[in-house]
Amino acid sequence: MTKKRNRTRPALSLQERLTKFTQQARAAAQNLPAGAERHALLQKVRDGEAAAEMERLLSSPELHDPK
Numbered sequence: 001m002t003k004k005r006n007r008t009r010p011a012l013s014l015q016e017r018l019t020k021f022t023q024q025a026r027a028a029a030q031n032l033p034a035g036a037e038r039h040a041l042l043q044k045v046r047d048g049e050a051a052a053e054m055e056r057l058l059s060s061p062e063l064h065d066p067k
């Protein structure tokens with residue numbers, strides 16, 4: 001017998017989670033000196049912002065098929 005999957009929804013939307021992640025990563029990067037670790041965090045911030053923008057564009061009403 002297989003286990004039943006836990007199908008809970010996240011408390012925040014994807015857009016909100018991406019925004020929260022980028023804010024936290026940016027704040028953490030500001031506390032670091034210039035170097036590889038800070039550069040990696042700032043790259044994650046840019047990736048998160050790009051993902052948020054893609055999600056916003058893909059979920060826009062203009063992209064939905066006409067009925």
